[in-house]
Amino acid sequence: DDEDISFIKKFILASGSLKEIANQYNVTYPTVRLRLDKLIQKIRIGEDTTNDPYVALIKRLAVNDKIDFDTAKILISEYKKVGREN
Secondary structure, eight states: OHHHHHHHHHHHHTTTOHHHHHHHHTOOHHHHHHHHHHHHHHHHHHHOOSSOHHHHHHHHHHHTTSSOHHHHHHHHHHHHHHHHHO
């Protein structure tokens, strides 16, 4: 989305300095690190073509804060168990 693109542009212009980005956004370094980690996860999910559509959906929901990561892990684990049982 537009916020992600803006963040990435600022990150590049700051030569990857999370400290500088934290100052620009007036937030703490860990907050910026978390934001960057979520963007990295979005990119990985977008490039992951090996997952089936259900698993990809669950991962996208987690990355977009629609569900928490622990719930996502449980859903994916149970889904895979059911798949192996059939």
